[in-house]
Amino acid sequence: xxxxxxxxxxxxxxxxxxxxxxxxxxxxxxxxxxxxxxxxxxxxxxxxxxxxxxxxxxxxxxxxxxxxxxxxxxxxxxxxxxxxxxxxxxxxxxxxxxxxxxxxxxxxxxxxxxxxxxxxxxxxxxxxxxxxxxxxxxxxxxxxxxxxxxxxxxxxxxxxxxxxxxxxxxxxxxxxxxxxxxxxxxxxxxxxxxxxxxxxxxxxxxxxxxxxxxxxxxxxxxxxxxxxxxxxxxxxxxxxxxxxxxxxxxxxxxxxxxxxxxxxxxxxxxxxxxxxxxxxxxxxxxxxxxxxxxxxxxxxxxxxxxxxxxxxxxxxxxxxxxxxxxxxxxxxxxxxxxxxxxxxxxxxxxxxxxxxxxxxxxxxxxxxxxxxxxxxxxxxxxxxxxxxxxxxxxxxxxxxxxxxxxxxxxxxxxxxx
Amino acid sequence: xxxxxxxxxxxxxxxxxxxxxxxxxxxxxxxxxxxxxxxxxxxxxxxxxxxxxxxxxxxxxxxxxxxxxxxxxxxxxxxxxxxxxxxxxxxxxxxxxxxxxxxxxxxxxxxxxxxxxxxxxxxxxxxxxxxxxxxxxxxxxxxxxxxxxxxxxxxxxxxxxxxxxxxxxxxxxxxxxxxxxxxxxxxxxxxxxxxxxxxxxxxxxxxxxxxxxxxxxxxxxxxxxxxxxxxxxxxxxxxxxxxxxxxxxxxxxxxxxxxx
Ligand code: SF4
Numbered sequence: 319x320x321x322x323x324x325x326x327x328x329x330x331x332x333x334x335x336x337x338x339x340x341x342x343x344x345x346x347x348x349x350x351x352x353x354x355x356x357x358x359x360x361x362x363x364x365x366x367x368x369x370x371x372x373x374x375x376x377x378x379x380x381x382x383x384x385x386x387x388x389x390x391x392x393x394x395x396x397x398x399x400x401x402x403x404x405x406x407x408x409x410x411x412x413x414x415x416x417x418x419x420x421x422x423x424x425x426x427x428x429x430x431x432x433x434x435x436x437x438x439x440x441x442x443x444x445x446x447x448x449x450x451x452x453x454x455x456x457x458x459x460x461x462x463x464x465x466x467x468x469x470x471x472x473x474x475x476x477x478x479x480x481x482x483x484x485x486x487x488x489x490x491x492x493x494x495x496x497x498x499x500x501x502x503x504x505x506x507x508x509x510x511x512x513x514x515x516x517x518x519x520x521x522x523x524x525x526x527x528x529x530x531x532x533x534x535x536x537x538x539x540x541x542x543x544x545x546x547x548x549x550x551x552x553x554x555x556x557x558x559x560x561x562x563x564x565x566x567x568x569x570x571x572x573x574x575x576x577x578x579x580x581x582x583x584x585x586x587x588x589x590x591x592x593x594x595x596x597x598x599x600x601x602x603x604x605x606x607x608x609x610x611x612x613x614x615x616x617x618x619x620x621x622x623x624x625x626x627x628x629x630x631x632x633x634x635x636x637x638x639x640x641x642x643x644x645x646x647x648x649x650x651x652x653x654x655x656x657x658x659x660x661x662x663x664x665x666x667x668x669x670x671x672x673x674x675x676x677x678x679x680x681x682x683x684x685x686x687x688x689x690x691x692x693x694x695x696x697x698x699x700x701x702x703x704x705x706x707x708x709x710x711x712x713x714x715x716x717x718x719x720x721x722x723x724x725x726x727x728x729x730x731x732x733x734x735x
Numbered sequence: 736x737x738x739x740x741x742x743x744x745x746x747x748x749x750x751x752x753x754x755x756x757x758x759x760x761x762x763x764x765x766x767x768x769x770x771x772x773x774x775x776x777x778x779x780x781x782x783x784x785x786x787x788x789x790x791x792x793x794x795x796x797x798x799x800x801x802x803x804x805x806x807x808x809x810x811x812x813x814x815x816x817x818x819x820x821x822x823x824x825x826x827x828x829x830x831x832x833x834x835x836x837x838x839x840x841x842x843x844x845x846x847x848x849x850x851x852x853x854x855x856x857x858x859x860x861x862x863x864x865x866x867x868x869x870x871x872x873x874x875x876x877x878x879x880x881x882x883x884x885x886x887x888x889x890x891x892x893x894x895x896x897x898x899x900x901x902x903x904x905x906x907x908x909x910x911x912x913x914x915x916x917x918x919x920x921x922x923x924x925x926x927x928x929x930x931x932x933x934x935x936x937x938x939x940x941x942x943x944x945x946x947x948x949x950x951x952x953x954x955x956x957x958x959x960x961x962x963x964x965x966x967x968x969x970x971x972x973x974x975x976x977x978x979x980x981x982x983x984x985x986x987x988x989x990x991x992x993x994x995x
Contacts, residue, residue, distance in 0.1 A: 320952050320955070323956065324955065324956060324959050327956055327959055327960055327963065328959055328962075328963045331959075331960050331963035331964050332963045332964075334964075335963070335964045335965070335966055336966070349901055349902065349904050352904040352905050352923070353904065353905055354903070354904070354905050354906070355902055355903075356901055356902050359868065359898065359902075361865075361868055361869045362869060362978070363869050363870070364869070364870075364961065364979060364987065364989055365974075365975050365978040365979050366961070366964050366965045366966070366975070367965050367970055367971070367972060367975050368965060368966050368967075368969035368970050368971045368974070368975070369969075369971040369973075369974025369975050369977075369978060370966075370969075371978075372961070372964060375960070376964065411956065414949070414953045415953065415956075415957060415960075417873065417875070417881060417903070417906060418872060418873045418874070418875070418881065418953060418954075418957070419871050419872060419873050419883070419903075420872070420957050420989075453905075573969075575966060575968050575969070576968075590968050590969055592969065666845050669843040669844075669845065670843070670844060670845040670846045672843075673844045673846055673847075674846055676846070680845075680846045683845070683846070683851060684845055
């Protein structure tokens with residue numbers, strides 16, 4: 319029995335790995351009545367050899383599927399080994415991995431077997447069993463199967479911490495081309511339903527404290543990058559739409575890994591667009607934590623993200639009139655916009671400047687990437703000399719890293735006056 | 736008065752009691768040593784002042800620190816203590832003196848050299864604490880205890896005790912620090928500190944022999960899982976090693992080559 323389950327695990331983990339979401343945070347389920355587990359720690363228990371966080375047991379219930387989405391390894395027409403777990407097998411794996419401190423919980427997805435509800439019902443049954451029979455309070459992320467009934471989605475939300483539906487292809491045309499059995503309307507529908515439910519539960523909770531939780535860690539989605547010739551403009555705007563309209567917790571971006579000879583898709587051997595994926599994540603952070611609007615970063619004039627520099631730097635270089643920023647006076651929102659300054663260092667700047675006027679050497683110690691920041695700030699004892707330089711030159715300095723010589727030349731000159 | 740060298744029992748409460756005495760007797764300190772070290776270095780033995788650890792003293796200092804910089808600031812100093820870094824006692828003393836001398840929120844003054852040093856140490860101790868929460872791997876033994884061995888860079892077991900207690904409330908577990916030769920043991924009540932005698936062999940072979948029959952299956956499955964989630968096209972070993980430094984590998988069963 320050991321080797322059979324091992325084979326299933328290898329097939330069904332392999333097929334699930336293209337879903338890049340690994341988050342186990344955003345929920346604070348307590349350990350009830352001396353049961354097993356809790357959430358909130360959001361721990362990565364290990365990292366794959368490609369450097370991704372492993373925090374959940376991420377598997378498919380089955381890789382049998384009635385659909386034929388071109389970008390997916392489990393598509394009906396693909397010639398791969400198929401397998402399916404039983405409900406009990408998934409429960410046992412989860413509990414035993416969890417007890418050994420391998421994982422924070424379960425991320426369960428599935429190919430569509432027979433029909434959407436048939437599949438969804440099993441996913442829900444597993445979550446229910448974990449919660450009710452094993453008093454399991456660890457993290458559960460369930461994938462919502464497109465086309466599943468509202469009743470089942472509702473039940474899923476009662477047991478799961480997070481629900482997700484992957485949009486995968488941000489444009490309707492791209493989806494039609496690659497996943498003809500799917501359409502955006504059908505995918506947005508459950509997203510909307512879940513978003514409303516979450517809101518409603520929050521409201522009810524204010525009045526009746528014992529209202530059962532509904533997907534307390536919210537919902538997320540994923541878009542595949544580089545499969546359907548979509549532009550960054552389309553992706554980033556779709557992401558912003560999800561964040562504002564459906565209060566999505568996370569949008570994930572997954573660089574397309576070529577898995578098929580299908581002519582509609584990049585050929586096998588094409589490189590995974592990792593840099594682009596990274597730039598999209600950086601942009602995503604700018605939307606969520608830095609107060610940026612999608613339009614400021616990608617727009618009709620600049621539909622693609624720069625690959626050679628990060629999106630914040632490229633925004634700054636396009637908006638030199640907003641700089642230099644005086645770190646001793648500027649409001650938090652503007653400190654956040656200085657290239658090289660992260661959320662943490664921005665907060666540190668605000669705290670530290672209450673005590674003394676900050677100088678360059680202070681900033682260096684606060685963990686700010688001065689090689690970028692120095693072109694955009696002024697502070698005590700440091701006069702900004704780059705502000706009227708052309709952005710192309712500044713970009714060149716930063717990229718070549720040869721600017722240090724230039725700084726020295728300037729500062730000796732400064733000392734003369 | 737000249738400068739004094741003080742000696743304490745090496746515990747956190749001991750150090751807090753020492754700080755209390757520094758205020759009470761207006762000592763000006765040249766060195767702080769633990770009793771163990773004092774015995775080793777004869778240098779100090781003559782002029783050494785021994786501090787008595789007392790709950791009342793340590794509680795007063797704790798309260799003083801919390802009043803001035805909050806619980807967080809207090810915990811940061813405890814992290815520094817557990818770092819076992821050389822000179823940590825003097826750093827903690829100086830920082831407390833600074834905190835108590837300044838009016839507002841002194842623990843947020845990132846421009847102050849000692850505060851900055853404290854933050855730096857806190858960062859590395861926290862990272863280790865976090866890593867231990869992640870990298871502890873329990874093995875189920877025949878007698879139903881989930882057993883794990885660790886070898887943390889800093890003395891972080893006291894910092895992870897609550898986490899494991901809250902999470903694994905319904906199972907018996909032991910986390911043993913082989914470097915410092917003590918462990919945490921939980922069996923449903925409070926977490927206790929335990930020490931094993933030298934007759935207990937704590938190598939992987941002996942542990943496997945005591946293992947529950949299901950242990951090999953789940954350990955193998957986890958090892959298998961780790962291999963299956965890898966995406967070859969994205970391979971980035973540098974990033975992998977940055978996240979999971981090699982010194983932890985020997986306790987991570989996903990990193991062990993399994994036969995068969
Ligand atoms: S429905 Fe899901 S599992 Fe099935 S082919 Fe499409 S993406 Fe793959």
